[in-house]
Amino acid sequence: MRFMSVVSVVALLLPQAVRAQDAPSLTLELNKLEPVAAANGAGPGCRAYLVANDPEGGPKLDALRLDLVLFGTDGVIARRIALDVGPVSPGRTQVRPFELRDVACDSLGQILVNDALICKAGGADQTDCLDRVKTTSRVSTKLVR
Numbered sequence: 623m624r625f626m627s628v629v630s631v632v633a634l635l636l637p638q639a640v641r642a643q644d645a646p647s648l649t650l651e652l653n654k655l656e657p658v659a660a661a662n663g664a665g666p667g668c669r670a671y672l673v674a675n676d677p678e679g680g681p682k683l684d685a686l687r688l689d690l691v692l693f694g695t696d697g698v699i700a701r702r703i704a705l706d707v708g709p710v711s712p713g714r715t716q717v718r719p720f721e722l723r724d725v726a727c728d729s730l731g732q733i734l735v736n737d738a739l740i741c742k743a744g745g746a747d748q749t750d751c752l753d754r755v756k757t758t759s760r761v762s763t764k765l766v767r
Contacts, residue, residue: 647680647754648710649673650735652765653717655727668727671719672705672765678713686710686751687740692722695731704739727763735767 654671676683686708692701707718722730741751757765 649675649756652759655761665724667723668725669721674710675715676710676712680712681743683708683710683743685740685742689737689739691734691736693732730763732764
């Protein structure tokens, strides 16, 4: 009888442990968009600020290059870019600004984290990077995956 109760407790706790391991370990937040004046023959653009937060205890991401797809407020794809976010160290919050030339900030409706083009941790390629990413936004433009 005592053996059954220990087994039952372990069985109940196991799904919680598995869910904890599946929890996203990297948060990407679209924090700010600011207009950029026209320069060097290009039209006005937009500077975006991406905040990466990797909680303590996770592996250091040596390299992380994301495939981002930009959608206009009308839902139509406006552009596709590659953005280097890594390296990202556990327990640190890091800001990654990037410029979008010839794209007005108020024309952006959504940014899709479409894929991880490069993801390395501990010197080895990783295949589960997108599974570990959680996206949020502090601006009207959504950041989704």
